[in-house]
Amino acid sequence: MTDIKSPKSKTSIVDLPADVFYAIFPYLSVLDYLNLTTCTPSLIFYRQDPTYWHTLTRQTFRIPEQPLLQGHRWQWLYKKLLTQTRLYTWGSNKQGNLGHEIPPAPRVNRRQYSHWPRQPEMKIDVGIISDVQCGGWSTTLLNSIGQVYIFGIFDGLGFRGRVSHQLRLLGFPPGYPPTTRERYEPSTAIKQYSTGRSSVLGLSDDGKVWSWTDDVAVLVKSVHVDLVENKVIEVQTGWDRSSMYVHNIGIVYWSSDSDSDLLRGGRQQALEVADAILVDTVTIPGTGFRQRNARFVEDNISARIGEVTHYVVLEAHIVFITRLNKVFSYASTFPMSPTLKPEPVELTSFYHVQPAPFGVRDIQGSFRNFAIFTTSGAILTGSRNMLDTYHQITTENAENIPPNTLPQPILLPSLHSGTVISLAFGDHHLHALHNNGTITSLGTECQRCGALGLGAVSESTFRGVHSSQQDFGDANIPSETPKQHTVWFEPLMEEWLRHMSNKIKDPMTGSAESQARAVLMRNHDPDTIEAMGDYFETKGRKWEDGVTTATTTTTTIADAGESEGEMPGYFVLKVAAAGWHSAALVLVDDIKVERARENHIIRPSSLTHHNTNTDEGQPESEPSLKSNAPSIASNETIESPTDQLVNAITSAFNWFWALGRRFLGLVRRDELREEALRRE
Numbered sequence: 001m002t003d004i005k006s007p008k009s010k011t012s013i014v015d016l017p018a019d020v021f022y023a024i025f026p027y028l029s030v031l032d033y034l035n036l037t038t039c040t041p042s043l044i045f046y047r048q049d050p051t052y053w054h055t056l057t058r059q060t061f062r063i064p065e066q067p068l069l070q071g072h073r074w075q076w077l078y079k080k081l082l083t084q085t086r087l088y089t090w091g092s093n094k095q096g097n098l099g100h101e102i103p104p105a106p107r108v109n110r111r112q113y114s115h116w117p118r119q120p121e122m123k124i125d126v127g128i129i130s131d132v133q134c135g136g137w138s139t140t141l142l143n144s145i146g147q148v149y150i151f152g153i154f155d156g157l158g159f160r161g162r163v164s165h166q167l168r169l170l171g172f173p174p175g176y177p178p179t180t181r182e183r184y185e186p187s188t189a190i191k192q193y194s195t196g197r198s199s200v201l202g203l204s205d206d207g208k209v210w211s212w213t214d215d216v217a218v219l220v221k222s223v224h225v226d227l228v229e230n231k232v233i234e235v236q237t238g239w240d241r242s243s244m245y246v247h248n249i250g251i252v253y254w255s256s257d258s259d260s261d262l263l264r265g266g267r268q269q270a271l272e273v274a275d276a277i278l279v280d281t282v283t284i285p286g287t288g289f290r291q292r293n294a295r296f297v298e299d300n301i302s303a304r305i306g307e308v309t310h311y312v313v314l315e316a317h318i319v320f321i322t323r324l325n326k327v328f329s330y331a332s333t334f335p336m337s338p339t340l341k342p343e344p345v346e347l348t349s350f351y352h353v354q355p356a357p358f359g360v361r362d363i364q365g366s367f368r369n370f371a372i373f374t375t376s377g378a379i380l381t382g383s384r385n386m387l388d389t390y391h392q393i394t395t396e397n398a399e400n401i402p403p404n405t406l407p408q409p410i411l412l413p414s415l416h417s418g419t420v421i422s423l424a425f426g427d428h429h430l431h432a433l434h435n436n437g438t439i440t441s442l443g444t445e446c447q448r449c450g451a452l453g454l455g456a457v458s459e460s461t462f463r464g465v466h467s468s469q470q471d472f473g474d475a476n477i478p479s480e481t482p483k484q485h486t487v488w489f490e491p492l493m494e495e496w497l498r499h500m501s502n503k504i505k506d507p508m509t510g511s512a513e514s515q516a517r518a519v520l521m522r523n524h525d526p527d528t529i530e531a532m533g534d535y536f537e538t539k540g541r542k543w544e545d546g547v548t549t550a551t552t553t554t555t556t557i558a559d560a561g562e563s564e565g566e567m568p569g570y571f572v573l574k575v576a577a578a579g580w581h582s583a584a585l586v587l588v589d590d591i592k593v594e595r596a597r598e599n600h601i602i603r604p605s606s607l608t609h610h611n612t613n614t615d616e617g618q619p620e621s622e623p624s625l626k627s628n629a630p631s632i633a634s635n636e637t638i639e640s641p642t643d644q645l646v647n648a649i650t651s652a653f654n655w656f657w658a659l660g661r662r663f664l665g666l667v668r669r670d671e672l673r674e675e676a677l678r679r680e
Helices: 018-027 030-037 041-048 050-061 073-081 301-305 348-352 384-396 457-461 491-505 512-522 526-541 590-600 606-610 641-663 666-679
Strands: 085-092 113-118 129-134 138-143 148-152 190-195 200-204 209-212 218-222 232-237 241-246 250-255 262-264 276-279 308-313 317-322 327-331 360-366 369-374 379-383 420-425 429-434 439-445 475-477 570-578 581-588
Touching (some): 018 041, 018 050, 050 073, 073 581, 113 457, 129 190, 129 581, 138 190, 148 200, 200 241, 250 317, 308 360, 327 384, 429 570, 491 512, 491 590, 512 526
Parallel strands (some): 129 570, 218 276
Antiparallel strands (some): 085 581, 129 138, 209 218, 308 317, 317 327, 360 369, 369 379, 429 439, 439 475, 570 581
16 A cells, blocks of 8 residues: 555545544454554554554553543553562452461461562463452452453351452352353453442443352342343442442442342252352433433433442442432432432532532442542542431422532542542552552551552651551651652661661661650650651652653653653553552563662672772662662772672672671671760
8 A cells, every 4th residue: 555646546544534544443452443543654654643542552452531531541551460560469468368478376466467579379361351359358450351360259247258369250050151261252242340248240241240259250130120121330339239220221230148038049948059140120210311212391300310330339328420410329228118318419529529510420439438520630539437327408498498408529638639530448548549550549548458559667657658556556747738758669668777776776876866766656646747758758769860760740641642652651540449458460571670770789899899898898789769779870980890790709608607697697797886986
């Protein structure tokens, strides 16, 4: 295909209007698309068409909608997903839900916690991970061919068996063959799923709804809604309720508790062989409105509510937003009398927190907390207590309620930067995903379980985490703080924090000022902890200086240009949280990560140049930031291969000698002797 015009025609391919190309692109494979858009300079403009790459990426890898990636970055994501997708988990691992190896002494609770993001052990080849979610005692994965995997267990309250950290593939009943890499099955290939407290819901490619409360799914059928004639758009499950959004019907929910009125296969005596559950469902009034085929009068409840765009299932409530920029809550009572259904309650206090106009963009939440994302960039948070009070007030006084008497949403200072694009709520902690591919932590870390992902007890103090002085007390980042606390994925940064923590524990090291600061840190002085948190947060942002092109935190990925240089070594695509643990799906650029490490590691050979007198007990070199310890590369002068070998052997010997002296306590002995001589 060339730019040369045919002798019989005066029109070439470049003369075709843009609409024709956009109509052709969806039918092209990747190779055909690239060949077409690079055959002539006039078509190179289409090479990074966001619509094509967005559609291709979502269809190929089954990833959910990514607000983090707009514009040309969909092509970047398509390439990176093939090789750079990594899963990280942290927090409580008591039920094997992190996928980390469980220690042989389960009674030692602290050893079952992971305070730093780590990759779980995967003995199963899951392929490309498309989505990750957290349940009350589990972490679940969806891969690019529609298979669902799980770490942990479904119900931690009733579990009495042996805990395993091994990854398991969730299955289907007999008669429904699972989809595999060799054989595609639309009935069991999951295109969208949701993980609740103790259950998982999945929506297959052909529209079937599957429910897992153990490793084998059952097919969900509704008593009141025909799921064959009416298309299921989305499934969501929460603390004690499961739900689905059905086209032209609305939000339909049912009880997901084990003691709810479920009829497996329609017969209670056939529990062990049934492959389906017949559930008694409740449809939220007015949520089936569709804007395209609306023919309602003004006072109709559906027209007043508008078309539902997003919703979340919380404990005892379902909260949803509509195209009319309204926010509603519905008490998910079950069972409910069909004749006594209440209408959804409009949360009008959300409209008055900021100056008009008010517009809603998204809603996210789980368990007892949720957040409304506005078009102005503000994030308004609410809780179950707020919803309970709202329903009580509006039920007792349905007319003429002053807005100032209603519960008000909370605007968290650290989320008011305009860079947050998604939130993940655990029971007591919160993670925010920012548009530069980083995540920050907020809230409480119960029993120092590591849910914040900021390091162990001593290391997290340097990150600005306020810890209780009790043995298994809580750690906390106050919600009112305007400062951000970034979760780091680089293992070397954990070593750096641990090294600094060891220095703090030694009262005889450093200057008088640093010793005084160490005393304040050990005594958990709030102001000192805040100052140290600011210092290390600033240092952490500079970790990849010289490796990654600098970008401001307010720059969106869509505005970042076509170069991939500004993308960090660890770029978070998705963050999830529940209970006392968290997970993240991260794109890892190994080349950038290794270059950044090289910038901060002082090699053992530095002892040859900076510590020639090892008998004086100087500590061996350890990983640290370049700003704290200069690189020695420019000082090393090696004249020949023989000199290289001799220097290497000498450096290794000196390094092991210094390490042995420190281990045997000789370094500490010499320091005490010198201190005694100075006092004399």
